[in-house]
Amino acid sequence: AQSVTQPDIHITVSEGASLELRCNYSYGATPYLFWYVQSPGQGLQLLLKYFSGDTLVQGIKGFEAEFKRSQSSFNLRKPSVHWSDAAEYFCAVGGPLSGGYNKLIFGAGTRLAVHP
Amino acid sequence: NAGVTQTPKFRVLKTGQSMTLLCAQDMNHEYMYWYRQDPGMGLRLIHYSVGEGTTAKGEVPDGYNVSRLKKQNFLLGLESAAPSQTSVYFCASSGRASSNTGELFFGEGSRLTVL
Numbered sequence: 001a002q003s004v005t006q007p008d009i010h011i012t013v014s015e016g017a018s019l020e021l022r023c024n025y026s027y028g029a030t031p032y033l034f035w036y037v038q039s040p041g042q043g044l045q046l047l048l049k050y051f052s053g054d055t056l057v058q059g060i061k062g063f064e065a066e067f068k069r070s071q072s073s074f075n076l077r078k079p080s081v082h083w084s085d086a087a088e089y090f091c092a093v094g095g096p097l098s099g100g101y102n103k104l105i106f107g108a109g110t111r112l113a114v115h116p
Numbered sequence: 117n118a119g120v121t122q123t124p125k126f127r128v129l130k131t132g133q134s135m136t137l138l139c140a141q142d143m144n145h146e147y148m149y150w151y152r153q154d155p156g157m158g159l160r161l162i163h164y165s166v167g168e169g170t171t172a173k174g175e176v177p178d179g180y181n182v183s184r185l186k187k188q189n190f191l192l193g194l195e196s197a198a199p200s201q202t203s204v205y206f207c208a209s210s211g212r213a214s215s216n217t218g219e220l221f222f223g224e225g226s227r228l229t230v231l
Contacts, residue, residue, distance in 0.1 A: 108156050
């Protein structure tokens with residue numbers, strides 16, 4: 001079965017510190033992988049995506065993620081966190097086994113708090 | 117510059133009442149989706165549509181119905197609301213041109229409470 005696991009429910013970091021949010025997936029084929037961000041009271045916004053090619057992908061707001069096939073992981077990183085990064089982050093997987101039409105499977109989310 | 121608009125944004129229902137959530141998108145997208153978001157469970161797909169006049173079941177379709185009479189609108193209906201349907205509902209859309217990119221465009225959500 002296809003699934004996404006985000007092991008950390010809550011993470012707190014200090015402003016200026018580095019950040020890594022974990023994502024593990026289960027998928028029976030080459031996956032498409034995504035990170036979305038949800039600010040309080042808002043919908044989800046795409047941060048970055050991986051389809052193929054370079055396993056290190058760059059996204060908006062200074063985020064990057066690395067696809068590691070051997071570990072079934074797609075961890076999100078940022079070298080220096082800003083207070084405005086406080087939000088909930090969702091990892092998602094899609095691809096041919098999801099029936100097409102962009103039917104994504106989402107993880108449970110990681111809520112990020114940033115201390116000044 | 118509206119994107120995806122959901123109405124209403126908040127609603128309180130009593131058990132057994134019915135209601136309809138409306139989603140409208142102005143991006144001429146082919147595909148539209150309804151997700152529900154519950155704490156600790158992420159987003160789960162309720163129903164989706166791949167074009168005007170078509171709908172299909174997602175992961176958690178029971179207790180919901182949908183209709184896509186116009187390309188820009190996707191309605192989610194609850195015929196007899198239950199407390200288990202208390203949730204935040206998100207509508208999303210994506211275009212055929214992005215069918216291989218997976219990017220969904222989300223509305224701001226509709227918070228529904230069923231007493």
